[in-house]
Amino acid sequence: MSKTERKTAGGEGLSPAEDVRQAVTGFVTDFKSFQTDIESKLQQTEERLTMLDRKTHIPQRTPLGGATDAGAPHQKAFNAYLRSGDDDGLRGLELDAKSLSTAVNSDGGYLVDPQTSDSVNSVLNATASIRSIAAVVNVEATSFDVLVDHTDVGAGWATETASTVETDTPQLDRITIPLHELSALPKASQRLLDDSAFDIENWLAGRIADKFARAEASAFVNGDGTDKPRGFLNHAMVDNDVWAWGNLGYVPTGQNGDVTADSIIDLVYALGAEYRANATFVLNSKTAGLVRKLKDNDGRFLWSDGLAAAEPARLMGYPVLIAEDMPDAATDATAIAFGDFATGYTIAERPDLRVLRDPFSAKPHVLFYATKRVGGDVSDFAAIKLLKFGTS
DSSP: OOHHHHHTTTTTTOOHHHHHHHHHHHHHHHHHHHHHHHHHHHHHHHHHHHHHHHHHOOOOOOOOTTOOOTTSHHHHHHHHHHHHOOOHHHHTSOOOGGGOOSSSGGGTGGGSOOOOOSSOOOOOOOOOOGGGTSEEEEOSSSEEEEEEEOSOOOOOOOOSSSOOOOOOOOOEEEEEEEOEEEEEOOEEEHHHHHHOSSOHHHHHHHHHHHHHHHHHHHHHHHOBSSSSOBOGGGSOEEEGGGOOTTSEEEEEOSSTTOOOHHHHHHHHHHSOHHHHTTOEEEEOHHHHHHHTTOBOTTSOBSEEOOSSTTSOOEETTEEEEEOTTSOOSOTTOEEEEEEOHHHHEEEEEOSOOEEEEESSTTTTEEEEEEEEEEEEEESOTTSEEEEESSOO
C-alpha cells in the first residue's frame, strides 16, 4: 500500500511527527478550556463571599469624642507636627475648619493639646554661705590639717659684751578638718524621664546642688562636727576681755535682745588690726533690719547699700554677708559675727560632686545617688569676733 492510501484510511497510518503535533494541539486546547473554567469558578466564589460579607458585617459604632484612637492618622500627623514641625500629614487631612470645636476631641479637640512649661518653678531658697568669704581648699585625702602659729617669738635687746639670753620659741598647733559626706538619693520613674516635657535629670541635679549648698551653709555656722563640718558658732565663747586661744571672743551689746550703734563700734575694734583689713560682717536678714536703722552721734546711718548691683552692703565701711543660718536677734544670742573669715575659717572639700544614675535597683524608677565630701572648722580663733545681744 502506498503512502497516500495510508493517510486516507481514517487517520490510520499517520507519520510520528504528525501524531505529536496533533497531540500537542489537542492538549493546548483542552488546557485553555480548563483554565477558563477555573477562572470562572474563582470569580463566582469571590462574588459569593463578597455578598456574604456584606450581609454579616456590623458597622462599627462612631467613637465617642473622648475616645480617639491614638494610632489614628490625624493623631499621628499631629504628633509628628509637635515633634518635628512636619505639617504634611495635617495638610492631607480633610478638615472643615468651620465645624472644628475644642470641646469635643473628634471635632477638633485633638488639635489643642495641653501645653506644659519647659521649666519647673521652684521655691527659691537662700544659699548664701560663708564659703564665699572663707578659705576653701581642694584635697584628695580624708582630712586636711591646718598648722597654726599663734604664739610669738621672744626677743630682747643685746649688748656688745653681754651673753645672749635664750628667748621663747613659737609653738605650732595642728587643727585637723575631717571630710564628711553629703548624700542625696532622689528617684524618678523611667516613664517620666522619657515623656516629660522638660529635662527632669538636669532639674534633679540642680535641686541636689541647691540642697547641698544649703546643708553645708548651715553646717559652716552651726554644725556640731559629728558627720558634718563644725560651725564657728559651735565653739566655746568667752567675753573678749578674757579671751584665750581655743575660744571665740564676744562683745556684749549691753541690752538684752537689742543692738546699739556703740556696740557695733566696740565689735569692730575688738578685732585685731591685722584682721580688720579683710573683715566682713555676717548676720541674717532679721538682724540686718535692726542694724540698718542705727545711726552715729551725728545722725548718719552706719549702714550703706552697695553702689553697684553686685556690690555688698556695708556696715561701718565693711562688707556685709547676709547668711540666714545666723541666729535671730534675741537675749544672749550671738547674732552678728565680724572677722577675717579667709583666715579664721577653712573649708576642705573634694572638688567634684558625683551623681550616679542607677536604673536597675528600683525598677521602674531611676535612682540618682549624689555625693559630695566636705569639711570645715575654725582655723584661727583670733580672726573672728561675735556680738552678743545681752548685758554681759
